[in-house]
Amino acid sequence: MIKTHLSxxxxxxxxxxxxxxxxxxGTPGLLxxxxxxxxxxxxxxxxxxxxxxxxxxxxxKCYYLYDWKDLEDGLKIIxxxxxxxxxxxxxxxxxxKELREAHEKVVKKIEQINIKTLSxxxxxxxxxxxxRSYRLAIAxxxxxxxxxxxxxxxxxxxxxxELEKQGKLxxxxxxxxxxxxxxxxxxxxxHQIQLLQIAVEIKxxxxxxxxxxxxxxxxxxxxxxxxxxxxxxxxxxxxxxxYFWMSNAYxxxxxxxxxxxxxxxxxxxxxxxxxxxxxxxxxxxxxTLPQRxxxxxxxxxxxxxxxxxxxxxxxxxxxxxxxxxxITHANHFIDQFLSRFGKEKNISPExxxxxxxxxxxxxxxKHITKEMLEKRHKESxxxxxxxxxxxxxxxxxxxxxxxxxxxxxxxxxxxxxxGNCASQGYAKGIVKVCRGIQEVAKFKEGEILVACMTQPxxxxxxxxxxxxxxxxxxLTCHAAIISRELKKPCIISTKKATRVLKDGMLVEVNxxxxxxxxxxx
Numbered sequence: 001m002i003k004t005h006l007s008x009x010x011x012x013x014x015x016x017x018x019x020x021x022x023x024x025x026g027t028p029g030l031l032x033x034x035x036x037x038x039x040x041x042x043x044x045x046x047x048x049x050x051x052x053x054x055x056x057x058x059x060x061k062c063y064y065l066y067d068w069k070d071l072e073d074g075l076k077i078i079x080x081x082x083x084x085x086x087x088x089x090x091x092x093x094x095x096x097k098e099l100r101e102a103h104e105k106v107v108k109k110i111e112q113i114n115i116k117t118l119s120x121x122x123x124x125x126x127x128x129x130x131x132r133s134y135r136l137a138i139a140x141x142x143x144x145x146x147x148x149x150x151x152x153x154x155x156x157x158x159x160x161x162e163l164e165k166q167g168k169l170x171x172x173x174x175x176x177x178x179x180x181x182x183x184x185x186x187x188x189x190x191h192q193i194q195l196l197q198i199a200v201e202i203k204x205x206x207x208x209x210x211x212x213x214x215x216x217x218x219x220x221x222x223x224x225x226x227x228x229x230x231x232x233x234x235x236x237x238x239x240x241x242x243y244f245w246m247s248n249a250y251x252x253x254x255x256x257x258x259x260x261x262x263x264x265x266x267x268x269x270x271x272x273x274x275x276x277x278x279x280x281x282x283x284x285x286x287x288t289l290p291q292r293x294x295x296x297x298x299x300x301x302x303x304x305x306x307x308x309x310x311x312x313x314x315x316x317x318x319x320x321x322x323x324x325x326x327i328t329h330a331n332h333f334i335d336q337f338l339s340r341f342g343k344e345k346n347i348s349p350e351x352x353x354x355x356x357x358x359x360x361x362x363x364x365x366k367h368i369t370k371e372m373l374e375k376r377h378k379e380s381x382x383x384x385x386x387x388x389x390x391x392x393x394x395x396x397x398x399x400x401x402x403x404x405x406x407x408x409x410x411x412x413x414x415x416x417x418x419g420n421c422a423s424q425g426y427a428k429g430i431v432k433v434c435r436g437i438q439e440v441a442k443f444k445e446g447e448i449l450v451a452c453m454t455q456p457x458x459x460x461x462x463x464x465x466x467x468x469x470x471x472x473x474x475l476t477c478h479a480a481i482i483s484r485e486l487k488k489p490c491i492i493s494t495k496k497a498t499r500v501l502k503d504g505m506l507v508e509v510n511x512x513x514x515x516x517x518x519x520x521x
Contacts, residue, residue, distance in 0.1 A: 002358055003391045006383070006401075014383070015404050018068040019054070020149055022472055023452030023498065025436025026062030026250035028055060028382050029338050030331050032357030037135035038142050039386040045095065045139040048077050049386065056381040056402045057354070060251045061435060065405070066145055074146025082312055089315035096140040096319050100326060103137035106130055107329070115336045120344050120362075127337045127360055134330045141323035144316050148474030151309060152493060155180065155475060156420060158306045166300060173424055173512055175300070178292060179310050180475040181484060182317050185286055187325040188459055189485045191243065193282060195268045198235055199275035202265070207232060211269040216262050236261050245332040249457040251436050252353065253335035267463075282485075317476035324478060328456050341365060351377060358390050409499070417494045417501075417516045419469070422480035424512040425489030427467035428519070431505040433498055434461060448509060450501050454479040462486060467509040469497045469516055491516060 006014070028035075035053050042049030054065040081088045110130055115123060159176050163169050185193060202211055205228040210219055223229030240258045247256055272278045297307065335349065341360065342352035347370050354376040355368060375394040381401055383391040393401065432447040434440055436457070443449065443461035452471045454462060455478060462468060462482055466489075470479045473492035483490030489511035497516070501507070506520035 002356065002364070003389070004393065005397065006391055006393065011401065014054070014401065017052075019405065019408065020066040020068055020071060020145075021409055022064040022066075023435070024062055024064070024250060024455060025060050026055075026057070026064070027060055027252070027353035028057065028376070028380075029353035029355050029357075030250050030253070030334055031055060031062070031064070033131060033134050033330060033334065034138060034142065034327065035382070035384050036131075036357050036388065037138050039384050040388050041135040041139035042142045043386060045099070045136070046143060048074060049143065050074075051386045053384045054381065054405075055384075056379075056398070056405070057376065058379050058402075059377060062250065063405075066149070071146050071150050074143055075150045078143065078147055078312065079308075082308060086308075086311075089312045092140055092143075093315050093318055096322070099139060100137045100322065103133045103326070106133040107333070110333055115333070115340050116343075118340065120341075123337060123340045124360060124362060124365075127341075130330075130333060130337070131357060134326070137326050137330075138323055141319045141326075144320045144323070144476070147312060147316050148320075148476055151313075152420065152474045155306075155309050155313065158303070158309065162300065162302060162306060168300070173421055175296060176421070177424065177484065178289075178296060180313060180480075181289065182321065182476065182481045183286075183289060183293075183314050184318060184321070185282070186321045186478075186481045186485060188246075188456060188482055189282070191246065192268075192485070193279065194239065195265055196272065196275045196279040196282070198232065198239070198265050199268045199272060200279060201235070202232055202269060203275060205229075205232065208269055211266045216259050216266065219262055219266060220259070233262075236265060245329050247437070247457045247459075248328045248331040248335075249437055249455060250331070252350075253331045255332075313475055317481075320476045321481065324456060345370075347373065354380070356382065356390060356392060358388070409496075414496075414500055415518050417469075417491075417497055419491040419494035419497070419514055419516070420473075421511050421514045422473065422475075422477075422490040422492045423468075423483035423488060425467065425487075425509075426512065427489050427509045429466040429507065429509075431501045431503060431507055432461075433501060433503055434458065435498075448507055450497050451479075452498050453477065454482065462488065467491075467511060469494060469501070469509060471495055471497050471499075 038050045038053050050070045052067050056063050106129060118126065156176065159179065160172055163172055163175065202208055207223065207229060210222045214222060223233050237258055240261045244255045247254060268275065338352040339349040342349055345368065351370060351373040354373045359365065359368065379398055381393045381398045429446055429448040431450050432443055433450045434443065440458055440461040443464055445464045446466045449461050449465040449468045451458065453473055454470060459482065463486060468479055468483050468488055468490040470492045471494055473479050477492060479490055479492050489509055491509060491511050491514055505518055508517045508519055
């Protein structure tokens, strides 16, 4: 049952908490799975988790808040369990895999069903089967924030202290990148590898000129003139059916057409005249990474505490990246379900994204109105407590709470911003602040991408960026992993880049040293 008002005591308790802010484009309908999983399935599978999650919205802009006490309590439990049983991180990876594989069976079932033609009752029933499976599939991964946010500085400081003792402080960034780097390619990295594989075939079949010198529409026509060209097009079509969802976001889902992937392949062909060489270099990097990590243990004689933190970090990195893939794919189906329920009530898909998972049942759906969802879209706050009690506030009450929470995050303009190096390098360029797909679509080659955090839909802009700067992020965050794979300078965890930096500013990014300097307002 959704509640619409907080007591005075509840408001005071809410405002007294210390919050970790995540900011991005998002809607409650597409965030309901992670939110409910945080306070329900996470506890069910692990025996611990979050006591409260707060989301507030303003026209598809979302701030997602974690209570620092929840993060610190979760970290304490993770460290205690690992100390007691060193195999615990491995168990987390295995349990996560088992739950995802069970979810994949449900996904395959739903892929065979046209959600739009289901009866109202059947759609509700199937939605709950899917959402339960989805929440379980991400239940383990939801504790990632418990580890990454509180330990970000801890791990960096431990590496620095131990290198300082050994007189090797000048090697800090190289060692840190190696120790904390992803042990497997990200799912975006895997996508890049598969595009390179297609590019290798294009070169082998002497079709490179078509993909590098013609526009997307012309490419599609030209390749159909030969059998070899038709084979390449068929591979791209198969690839599109598998990954049409990969630019989905928390704000909305969309289906990428075949033309998008033809363009992607063409860009790879232009960028890499020798795609086989690039492919072998990427594969070699990940094949040799485990051995290179082992060598650092021998060469630097790390303490047991640091070794343990790195083992947990590796596990979190594996789980974290797969979580992105599961969530991005799931949003396709959730958006379809929401559209189906909206059709019954003559409410647009855009507004239906402001319904909560807790409301999707015949009784509560009857009371949902267009006016109610319009108020939520304008400004609203969703507060979810363990073990599954939710408050949805709109109007004056929501505005007052959001105002008070925002006050804790205000920052004055500064000339120099400091953060953590995620990927080394230097760049100078014009700032473009991106919150979601609309800004990403306007992003220009060579600009400095500034975001609260990056998500899969940011990748087209990340490829064009001279450098990447985020408010948030840990050692295994999306920005850190993708920037390393793209070899782009990246600074994470500045805390305030999106509040201090404005579109059009000229800035200097020294990612290696972990700072950004404003050169011209």
